[in-house]
Amino acid sequence: MIILIPIIAIIVLDQLSKMAVRSSMSPGDSISVIGNFFRITYFRNEGAAFSSLVGQRVFLIVISAIVTVAAFVFLMKYRCKSKLLDLSLVLVIGGGIGNLIDRIAFGYVTDMLSFSIFPPIFNVADIAITCGCFLLIIFVLFSKSEVLK
Secondary structure, eight states, X not given: OTTHHHHHHHHHXXXXXXXXXXXXXXXXXXXXXXXXXXXXXXXXXXXSGGGTTTTXXXXXXXXXXXXXXXHHHHHHHHTTSOHHHHHHHHHHHHHHHHHHHHHHHHSSXXXXXXXXXXXXXXXXXHHHHHHHHHHHHHHHHHSOGGGGO
16 A cells, blocks of 8 residues: 555655654754754653653553544545545654554654754654644645545
């Protein structure tokens, strides 16, 4: 199934970037890329967005798995009815699996991308999930309702 290729690409890019950080940095280390504007900063996020729900590993794994599976089922059911819907779900699924791998394997999510204008540190999976959710909102707000029938 060709739809799996971008999902796998997101997962691979996410996991390779996290592996590079974990293997070459210690938690708290930071490397300047563009002055103080953009830094690679190794952070172990044991919670969800903005480090919320710290200590709720099992809950976060279960919720992440449910949302990811639901997105995949939805993608299979409505695939090819809307490229925007397909793209949004592919991004959510790829990012969800990327962070789920970290939560299961390490008990935390490896974050590393830090911008001075946006305080939270995040990763490739977070970017995919955020973009996917944004596109899904656009789809819901602006698509014709007949697409999901």
